[in-house]
Amino acid sequence: MTTPPAGIMNLKAAAARIRARLVQMSHEARAPHLGSALSCVDLLVAAYWGFLRFCPGNMDDDTRDRLILSKGHAAAALYATLAERGIIPSELLATYGRDGSSLPEQMSPGCVPGVEAATGSLGHGLPFGLGMALAGRIRGLPYRVCVVLSDGECNEGTVWEAAMFAAAQKLETLVAMVDRNGWQATGRSNDIMALDPLKEKWQAFGWHAVDVDGHDIGQLIAELCRVPAVQGKPTVLIARTVKGKGVSFMEDDNNWHYRIPNVQELAAARAELGQT
Amino acid sequence: MRDAFARELLRLAGLDDRIVMLSGDIGNRLFDDFKARFPSRFFNCGVAEANMMGTAAGMAASGLRPVVYTIVPFVTTRCLEQIRVDVCYHNVPVTIVGVGGGLSYAGLGATHHSCEDIGFLRLLPNMTVICPADAIETRLALAAALAHDGPVYIRLGKKGEPLVHAKDPEFRIGKAITVRPGDDVAIIGTGNLLPTALEAAKLLAGHKVSARVVSMHTVKPLDVDALAAAFASCALVVTVEEHSRIGGLGGAIAEWLADRGPQRARLVRIGTDDRFLHEGGDQDYARRQFGLDAQSIAQSVLSQYRAALGDGATS
Numbered sequence: 001m002t003t004p005p006a007g008i009m010n011l012k013a014a015a016a017r018i019r020a021r022l023v024q025m026s027h028e029a030r031a032p033h034l035g036s037a038l039s040c041v042d043l044l045v046a047a048y049w050g051f052l053r054f055c056p057g058n059m060d061d062d063t064r065d066r067l068i069l070s071k072g073h074a075a076a077a078l079y080a081t082l083a084e085r086g087i088i089p090s091e092l093l094a095t096y097g098r099d100g101s102s103l104p105e106q107m108s109p110g111c112v113p114g115v116e117a118a119t120g121s122l123g124h125g126l127p128f129g130l131g132m133a134l135a136g137r138i139r140g141l142p143y144r145v146c147v148v149l150s151d152g153e154c155n156e157g158t159v160w161e162a163a164m165f166a167a168a169q170k171l172e173t174l175v176a177m178v179d180r181n182g183w184q185a186t187g188r189s190n191d192i193m194a195l196d197p198l199k200e201k202w203q204a205f206g207w208h209a210v211d212v213d214g215h216d217i218g219q220l221i222a223e224l225c226r227v228p229a230v231q232g233k234p235t236v237l238i239a240r241t242v243k244g245k246g247v248s249f250m251e252d253d254n255n256w257h258y259r260i261p262n263v264q265e266l267a268a269a270r271a272e273l274g275q276t
Numbered sequence: 277m278r279d280a281f282a283r284e285l286l287r288l289a290g291l292d293d294r295i296v297m298l299s300g301d302i303g304n305r306l307f308d309d310f311k312a313r314f315p316s317r318f319f320n321c322g323v324a325e326a327n328m329m330g331t332a333a334g335m336a337a338s339g340l341r342p343v344v345y346t347i348v349p350f351v352t353t354r355c356l357e358q359i360r361v362d363v364c365y366h367n368v369p370v371t372i373v374g375v376g377g378g379l380s381y382a383g384l385g386a387t388h389h390s391c392e393d394i395g396f397l398r399l400l401p402n403m404t405v406i407c408p409a410d411a412i413e414t415r416l417a418l419a420a421a422l423a424h425d426g427p428v429y430i431r432l433g434k435k436g437e438p439l440v441h442a443k444d445p446e447f448r449i450g451k452a453i454t455v456r457p458g459d460d461v462a463i464i465g466t467g468n469l470l471p472t473a474l475e476a477a478k479l480l481a482g483h484k485v486s487a488r489v490v491s492m493h494t495v496k497p498l499d500v501d502a503l504a505a506a507f508a509s510c511a512l513v514v515t516v517e518e519h520s521r522i523g524g525l526g527g528a529i530a531e532w533l534a535d536r537g538p539q540r541a542r543l544v545r546i547g548t549d550d551r552f553l554h555e556g557g558d559q560d561y562a563r564r565q566f567g568l569d570a571q572s573i574a575q576s577v578l579s580q581y582r583a584a585l586g587d588g589a590t591s
Contacts (some may be wrong), residue, residue, distance in 0.1 A: 055300075056314075062338075104576055108365075109365060109366045109367070116337075117334075117337070117366070118365055118366060121361050123326075124330055124358070124361055127326070127331050127334065127358070127362070128330050128333055128337070129331075130327075130330070130331050130334060131330065131331035131332060131334020131336075131337070131342075132334040132335070132338045133336040134319070134335060135334065135335045135337075135338035135339060135340050137316075138296065138316055138335075138340065139339060139340070143586070158326045158327050158330060158358075159314065161322075161324035161326060161327035162327045162331070164322070164324070165321060165322065165331065165559075188408070196585075
């Protein structure tokens with residue numbers, strides 16, 4: 001084992017702060033989907049610190065790279081990441097899910113800077129991101145588009161329609177990350193829809209597909225920075241993750257798809273994440 | 277209408293490089309000129325309409341003006357979720373063009389009929405719904421749609437329909453066009469059944485009934501001024517459309533009327549029945565099954581008009 005570089009240590013610390021914040025947001029807003037939010041934090045940190053090119057103060061710039069969180073039920077993870085990255089004010093997170101808040105439990109269009117698409121109904125982000133990437137090509141803008149999907153979301157036919165079309169269009173500026181935590185709302189995602197072999201499915205659909213540890217920020221950044229690793233092919237990272245990652249009593253326990261942490265659980269989770 | 281659409285799209289694309297064409301594996305040869313002149317802006321999206329609609333929304337959110345085209349049921353109900361979420365919720369300028377409105381493709385069976393699409397689409401917030409009456413309105417509607425900063429649905433017939441207009445009328449979204457003057461009855465039609473409505477008005481003239489014919493090409497938003505004038509000045513207002521009597525133009529006007537309160541004129545809605553058509557046959561046959569030929573429409577209007585006059589005499 002080599003010691004990770006200091007930069008990665010800082011990102012791990014940022015990810016821990018984001019996770020602690022997510023537990024608190026779920027507790028305060030009585031909002032579900034905490035397990036789903038925790039599982040994709042490292043994907044978002046890798047993208048926002050190590051891959052995407054943007055100016056935090058100008059998220060309307062036509063040339064910016066774009067990220068769509070297609071698993072919209074994990075919106076809190078995006079909000080907390082945007083706050084940690086300095087794109088939206090941290091104080092806004094306290095309003096999450098409240099009446100009249102600009103941070104709904106699932107994103108509305110352009111609700112805050114950095115929200116590129118309203119998601120929540122699964123299977124929308126990849127076609128939408130594909131359109132954005134094609135627009136970049138047509139307009140001669142060199143931006144990349146990153147779409148974060150859940151593995152349960154890969155049940156949706158539109159994911160595979162978009163996969164085929166992106167491959168036909170040789171859309172190498174499009175990159176997908178599948179948060180492969182192995183669970184969907186009410187069961188093991190592999191039992192419900194036979195997703196495996198998932199990497200080979202994407203390959204068969206014409207994508208450059210890579211298996212990665214979805215909690216290894218360094219590896220995620222390295223793979224993202226190889227995009228386009230294969231000329232003329234969109235890239236997908238099949239990111240092996242743990243639902244509820246970071247909080248021992250939530251990890252791989254699908255009850256936390258819907259459960260809300262109580263006061264004791266909040267304190268225990270924050271302590272585990274090094275936030276007191 | 278179909279060819280007028282393709283020609284006008286080609287012309288407009290030459291003027292505005294934001295215009296992008298997405299086709300759902302249809303229009304064999306129809307877009308050859310477009311493909312030749314603007315190869316980077318033409319996409320055959322395959323038989324995957326939901327992805328096509330989502331892709332168009334993403335393009336529109338990134339500075340383009342996509343036009344999405346295939347047969348009505350496939351560019352509307354097949355991908356209604358994508359129209360609702362990706363296009364309407366994001367309120368992006370996607371122009372959805374459906375060919376084969378109503379019973380245009382009668383012979384292909386009810387999978388290819390579209391007698392519910394106006395209802396589905398006008399229910400969506402931010403959506404504008406336009407049903408051109410002929411090739412001229414098609415051309416004008418497309419230009420208006422592409423200049424509009426929001427979602428628009430344009431419902432076409434097929435090709436070779438008779439012209440309603442002799443020359444270009446003034447065309448504005450939400451502004452009805454009076455095609456024929458008349459004082460006794462107002463026939464308000466939309467889309468590809470308007471030529472039949474005009475024929476019916478001519479038949480009514482033979483019965484000494486003066487029928488105004490209005491092209492309410494925009495079903496959403498309705499031209500409420502034209503409606504108010506028709507309901508105040510005539511004894512009968514009749515809606516005519518190749519669409520279900522539920523949810524379409526007639527349905528929209530019935531909603532408006534319910535909110536507005538009693539008017540001089542009664543409303544009669546003519547459209548398709550609340551059932552699927554199972555038999556084979558061409559568009560004229562299918563129209564006759566629903567009483568949508570000129571004779572049936574004229575007969576229906578005549579009896580309702582006489583009844584309305586009778587009601588008026590006894591009140």
